Amino acid sequence: MLWIDNEQFKNELNNLMRVKHKNIVRLVGYCHNIAHILVEYKGELVSARVEQRALCLEYLQGGSLDNHISDDACRLDWDTCYKIIKGICEGLDYLHNGSDGRIYHLDLKPSNILLDKDMVPKIGDFGLSRLFDSIQTYMTQSQDVTGTRGYMPPEYINKQTISQKFDVFSLGVIIIQMMAGKEGYFDCVDTPPEEFIKLVHGNWRKRLLQSSTVSYHASQEVRTCIEMALRCVETDRAQRPTITQIVNELNNIGAAKSSPVDQWPTIVSRDVERPYVPHSRNVVLATGMRKHFRLRRVKIHLKHRTTFRSTC
Numbered sequence: 192m193l194w195i196d197n198e199q200f201k202n203e204l205n206n207l208m209r210v211k212h213k214n215i216v217r218l219v220g221y222c223h224n225i226a227h228i229l230v231e232y233k234g235e236l237v238s239a240r241v242e243q244r245a246l247c248l249e250y251l252q253g254g255s256l257d258n259h260i261s262d263d264a265c266r267l268d269w270d271t272c273y274k275i276i277k278g279i280c281e282g283l284d285y286l287h288n289g290s291d292g293r294i295y296h297l298d299l300k301p302s303n304i305l306l307d308k309d310m311v312p313k314i315g316d317f318g319l320s321r322l323f324d325s326i327q328t329y330m331t332q333s334q335d336v337t338g339t340r341g342y343m344p345p346e347y348i349n350k351q352t353i354s355q356k357f358d359v360f361s362l363g364v365i366i367i368q369m370m371a372g373k374e375g376y377f378d379c380v381d382t383p384p385e386e387f388i389k390l391v392h393g394n395w396r397k398r399l400l401q402s403s404t405v406s407y408h409a410s411q412e413v414r415t416c417i418e419m420a421l422r423c424v425e426t427d428r429a430q431r432p433t434i435t436q437i438v439n440e441l442n443n444i445g446a447a448k449s450s451p452v453d454q455w456p457t458i459v460s461r462d463v464e465r466p467y468v469p470h471s472r473n474v475v476l477a478t479g480m481r482k483h484f485r486l487r488r489v490k491i492h493l494k495h496r497t498t499f500r501s502t503c
Contacts (some may be wrong), residue, residue: 215313223243256275280362300361363423396410
């Protein structure tokens with residue numbers, strides 16, 4: 192690790208030894224060795240100090256998240272994207288609230304999110320992270336954190352203020368890039384929020400329809416994630432949610448998704464004044480797509496051969 196200085200190495204090692212979570216890169220081992228050797232310098236033998244440092248981390252076959260983000264959006268299907276978003280949030284929640292002392296990452300970005308063979312995300316690179324006690328909520332940094340422009344919140348750029356909302360801002364930028372492409376954050380700054388949400392939600396609905404995986408819950412997940420990401424990048428850090436609030440919101444979506452069929456939104460037939468609960472064996476979804484994402488009228492055939500018509 193020639194690119195990292197001694198302070199960053201000790202900082203990353205210290206924080207990696209504190210954490211253990213499915214969404215945090217696992218430390219396997221480390222090496223920190225100092226040796227003195229004789230070398231020739233200007234025709235004379237002199238003693239030189241050689242310091243060797245290395246961290247051994249688990250191997251993650253999926254590479255980093257930035258390899259999967261294009262100019263338009265994440266190349267992965269929505270279920271995988273959502274799993275990655277939720278996993279990053281759960282890992283960050285653990286750093287902020289579940290480890291021995293709160294850890295603020297301070298350099299969260301797609302290249303620091305690694306994926307295993309099952310596309311489970313793991314947060315890595317703790318060289319710039321900071322350990323906070325249970326009382327301290329924010330600090331003013333006298334020396335710049337050499338993080339990444341574009342993922343730093345305005346309060347740090349302007350006043351070097353560090354708090355848990357630093358990571359929340361970075362998280363919001365990552366989610367926006369996953370859903371709207373690499374330049375998505377800059378697009379959302381110049382676009383009214385409702386218009387941006389409508390645009391991104393509409394683009395993902397197109398993809399869902401084309402892949403024949405459209406569902407009420409997938410559409411809700413898309414909308415929730417983009418709305419949540421915009422709240423994360425609020426200029427005023429007090430207006431951003433905490434990572435715990437974000438995780439709770441995602442868990443609420445999961446609870447609704449696993450609810451019994453009789454709690455799903457119902458489709459009301461035009462011809463019969465009673466609700467009809469969709470069932471995969473009885474409903475043939477439309478394969479075409481019209482402007483504004485309207486589905487074609489579908490026919491629902493019941494066992495007694497009576498035909499009803501409804502519009503999704």
